[in-house]
Amino acid sequence: MADASAGVDAPVARADFSAPEGFRSGFVSFVGRPNTGKSTLTNALVGEKIAITADQPETTRHPIRGIVHREDAQIILVDTPGLHRPRTLLGERLNEMVKETYSDVDLICMCVAADEKIGPGDRWIVEAVRAAAPKTPLVGVVTKLDKASKDEVGAQLLALHDLLGGDVVPVSATKDVQLEVLMDVLVQHLPEGPRYYPDDHITDDDRDTRMAELIREAALSGLHDELPHSVAVQIDEVLPNPTREGVLDVHAVIYVEREGQKAILRGKDGRRLSKTVHDARKQIIDLVGQNVFLDVRLKVAKNWQSDPKQLGRMGF
Structure with missing residues (x-):
């Protein structure tokens, strides 16, 4: 595969991660239009929630790696932000991030929803993928199988095969349909290689990033229109509670672009x-395995999506 030290930052294999002869491993990127179920599929294949999901498009904002462990293979799934025509500097940077990821993986899966016809946006993504990674194989994945009729699924499979010219697999991540079939297809396309991660790893995202994402997911719940794109979350500090043994104090800030958005949140x-604090706290407790006191504040960072300095401070 391409230089793993670039956009995907693959870890160096260690001797104690030795694998049997014929073992396959590699990096697989899910791409597609926003809201085609890429994050839900990643979580289902890993068997644990590592990527947040929401009804709004463009929820994912950085490549998230989930690790699938099998006896015969280790699949590192890279869930990327949906490639889209950007409207802000943040959108431009997310697109560049995704394109860098393309050149660093062994296999790219083009995801389309079973209940949405393939259109110019899908063809634009395929062209962008092939321009960025012309030698990387493409596999088609028809997601949300449970939301379409058999005839609709059949038509979508044919249309995606015509677009890609390779393997196409229909799946339902929420109903656990054909996930093993998809993993078998992924493994077939991966090279022989080492275990990149120990067996107890499911993601390489750090704890604070995962906590911030859980808070953002809770904040986005039930929101519509443009506000979701204006929400960002940062963890200020995480400290043991000074008076309550076994309690972790988590202090976070939710940033929005305008005062009116603060009122909505x-x-x-x-x-x-x-409710945001309540819902996020429950998931953070599951993540860290101990009781948590969660403090969340709202702040305005005016037009942060188009401000290079503020984007830099937020890690973009």
């Missing part, structure tokens, strides 16, 4: 923000 009498 706060909700009437602070109810929406309280």
Whole structure:
């Protein structure tokens, strides 16, 4: 594969991760239009939630690696932001991030939803993928199988095969349909190689990043229109509670671009923000394995999506 020290930052294999003869391993990127179920599929294949999901498009904002361990293979899934025509500097940077990822993986899976016809946006993505990684094989994945009729699924499979010219697999991540079939196809396309990660690893995202994403997911719940794209979350600090043994204090900030957006996230009498904290805290407790006190504040970072300095501070 291409230089693993570039965009995907693959870890160097160690001797204690030795694999049997014929063992296959490699990096697989899910691409497609926003909201085609890439994150849901990643979580289903890994068997644990590592990528947040939401009803809004463009939820994923950085490549998330989930690791699937099999006796015969190790598949490192790279869930990327959906490639789209950017409207902000953030959108441009996300697209560049995705294109860098293309050149660093062994296999690219083009995802399209079973209930949405293939259109110019899908063809634009395929062209972008082939321009960035002309030698990387492409596999088609028809997602959301449970949301379409058999005839619709059949038509979508044919259309995606015509577009890609290779293997196409229909799946439902939410109903656990054909996931093993998809993994078998992925493994067939991977080279022989080492175990890149020990067997107990499911992701290489750090704890604070995962906590920030869980808070953002909770904040996005039920929101529509443009506000979701204006929401960013940063973890200020994580410290043991000074008076309550076994409790972790997590202090976070939710950034928005305008004062009016703060009011929306706060909700009437602070109810929406309280629900955000409640929902995120439960998931963070599951993540860290101990009781958590979660403090979340709202701040305005005016037009941060188009401000290079603020984007840099937020890690973009």
